[in-house]
Amino acid sequence: MNMLLKSAKIIAPENKVLHLKKRDILIKKGIIEKIAASIAVPSNTKVIDKKNLHVSLGWFDSGVSFGEPGYEERETIANGLKVAGHSGFTDIVLNPNTHPVPDTSSDVVFLKERASGSATRVFPLGTLTKNAEGVDLAELFDMRNAGAVAFYDFKRQIANPNLLKIALLYAQNFDGLVFSFPVDNQIKGKGIVHEGEVSTALGLKGIPSLAEELQIARDLFILEYTGGKLHIPTISTADSVKLIANAKKKGLDVSCSVAIHNLMYTDESLNEFDTFFKVSPPLRSNNDCKALIKGLKDGTIDYVTTDHLPIDIEEKRIEFDNAANGTIGLESAFGSLNSIFGLDKTIGLLTKGRERFGLDIPQIKEGNEACLTLFDPDAESVFGTDDIRSTSKNSMFLGASLKGKVYGVISNNQITI
Template identity: 60%
Template sequence: MNILIKSATIIDPKSEFHNSTQDILIENGKILKISKNIKNTNNYQEVKLDNLHISQGWFDSSVCFGEPGFEERETIKNGLKVAASSGFTTIALNPNTNPILDTNSDITFVTAKSNNNAVTVLPIGALTIGSNGVDLAELYDMSTAGAVAFYDYKKPISNPNLMKIALQYAANFDGLVCSFPQENKIVGNGVMNENVTSTTLGLKGIPALAEELQVARDIFLLEYTGGKLHIPTISTAKSVELIREAKKKKLDITCSVAIHNLCLSDGSLTSFDSNFKVLPPLRTQEDIEALIAGVKDGTIDMVTTDHSPIDIEEKKVEFDRAEYGTIGLETAFGALQTVFTLKKTIDLLTKGKQRFGLEPTSITIGNKANLSLFNPDEKYTFDTKGIKSKSKNSIFKGASLKGKVYGIISNNQVSLNTL
C-alpha cells in the first residue's frame, strides 16, 4: 500500500510533528517521509480531505459482534468495516457468542476470520467455561492462541474463591483477568438506576451499591492474590473512589468507563426507549461528574464504546423485557467531543492498548502507519439511517455530536469512507 496524505494536522504528543500540518508519504505500509510539501513523483494515490486531522490509531477495549451464533446481530466481516469507518484500528472482541469463546480453537476461529483486515482484532476469552461462573476455562491454552484477556461479558463472578483462583492462576503467565462489577443478589429484577427517576417511572432499580460491593470485593481479592485485574465499565462515584484508593496501594488494577455513561444520565429514560437500557445503567449527574473527574485524573484508564449490537426483536419490546446494550463505535468520537477537548478525546481513544498487550505506534518516520483520520469540527445530528452496523440499537439516536471520521490506514491497508 503506497499513499500520499496531503495537509494533515497531526495530533500525537509522542511525535515531533505534534500540532503541525504536514504531508505524509507511506510506502508498503510504513511512514517514509513527513514534510510540509511532498511531491507525488511516483503518482501514488493521494488523500486530500476537508480539515483533515490524523492521530495514532484508536483502540476500543470492549466490542461485541455476534458471530459465531448471533450473525443476525452482527458478523465479524461487517463489524470490522464498522470499526474501520468509525476510526478504530484495533478492537478487543468479547466472547459472548454462541458458542462462548472458551477454548483455544474458539480463539483461533475468531483470529482466522479477522485476518488480513485493516482493523486488528484482539480476542478476549471467557473466564469460565460457557461463562457460567462455575469452572475456569482453558485460560493458558487460549492465551497461546492469542487471547489477550479473560472475561465473562456482563456476567459477574459470584464465587469469590473462583475469582481468587483465577487471579492466582492467570498471574503465572501474566494473564489479565476482567471482572464485571455487579452483585446480582443486590440487582434482583432491577432494570435501571435506583433513584427518584426509577420511582417516578415505576421501574425497578439497580442500586449503585450493587456495583460498589463487587468492586470492593475484587480489590480485596487482588490485594490478597496479586495478579492483574481490569474492571470494565464502572458507573458510580464510589467505584471511582475505590479504584483511586487501590491505585494508591500500587495494586495492578485498571478500569474503563462506557462513553454513554459519561454523556447521559438516568433522566434520559423518561420516554421508556429501550435503546437507553444498558448495563451498567445510566446513573445520576453526580456520578457522571465523578466519572469525568476520574477520567481526567487518570483513575479511569480508558473509555470504551461497549459496542453491543442487539437485533430489533430483542429491543422493540417492553422496557422490562428488552435486552441490555447499545452500539457505540459509530458515535464514539462525536460523543466524546461533547464532553472533552479534542486533545483529551484523542488521548482517550488511543489509551489502553498496552494493558491488552499492544504497543502504541507514534506518527514517526520509519514506523508502521497506524492512523485514524478525522475532521474534528463538523457538527451533526446522529441519524440512524446512516448506521452501518447490522443492528440499529443506538443510545445516541437524534443526539447532537461533533466530529466526522474519515476512516483508517492500518495493517498496510486503506479504509476510508470517502473512497
C-alpha cells in the same frame, strides 16, 4: 498500496516535534516512508486530501461486541470491522458474547482467522470460565498462547470469590489479565435501571449503586490478597471511582474503563421508556456522570470504551422490562467524546489502552508501520440513522449533537475511507 496524505494536521500530544504540525505523509506498502511539509506526488500513489484533515495514532477500544459466531444477524465480524474502521478504530478487543462462547484455544484461533486481512485488527478475549458459567476455569493458558489478550465472562458476575482468587493466582504464571464485571446479582435482584428518583417515578425496578460497589470492593480485597492483574470494565458510579482510586493508592494492579454512553446520558433519558437507553450497567444519576468524567480527567479511570453491543430490533421493540440491554457506540464515539473533552484529551483517551493488553504501541514515525486515524474535529452534526453502518441499529445516540467527523483509518497495510 501507496498513499499520500496532503496537509494533514498531526494530533500527537506525546510527540512534541509533530504535534499540531501540518505535514504531508507518504505511505508505501503500509510503511510511513516520509513526513515533510510538502511531498511531490509519486507515480502510482493514491492522494488523500480531505477538508480540515487531521491525523492521529490509530484508535483503540477495549470492549467491542459483534455477533459471530451464533448471532450473525446482529453483526458479522467482517461488517463489524468495516464499521470499526469507518469509526476510526484500528485495534479492538473483542468481547466473548457469542454462541458458543470462546473458551478454548481453537475458538480464539477461529476469531482471529475470521478477522484477518482487515484494516482493523482484532484481539479476542477468552472467557474466564467454561461456557462462561462461573463454575470451572476455562483453558486460560492455552487461549493466551492462541492469542487471547485477557479473560472475561461478558457482563456476568463472578459470584464465587474463591474462583476469582484462583484465577488471579493462576494467571500470574503467564502475566494474564483477568476481567471482573462489577455487579452483585443478589443485590441487583430484578432491577433493570438505576435505583433513584427516576426509577421510582417511572415504576421501574431499580439497581442500587451498592450492587456495583459491593462487587468492586470484594474484588479489590481479593486482588490485594493474591496480587495479579485485574481489570474492571464499565464502571458507572461515583463511589466506584473512589474505590478504585484508593486501590491505586495502595499500589494494586487494577485498571478500569467507562462506557461512553455513561458519560453522555443519565437515567433522566429513560422518561420516554425508550429501550435503546436500557444498558448494563445502567445509566446513572447526574452526580455519577460528573464523577466519571472527573475520574477520566484525573486518571483514576484508565480507559473509555464504546461498549458497542449490537442487538436485534425484535429484542428492543418490546416492553421495557423484557428488552435486551445494550447500545451500539462505535459510529458515535469520537463525536461524543470530542463534545465533552475537547480534541487533545479525546485523542489521548482513544489512543490509550494497548499497553494494558500487552500490545505494541504504534508511533507516527518514518520507517514505522502506518497505524493512523483520519478525521475532522470541527465538523458538527446531529447523529442519525444514515450515520449507522452497523447491521443492528440500536443506538441511544440517535438525535445527539456531535462534534467531529471520522474519515477512516490506514492500518495493517489496508485503508478504510
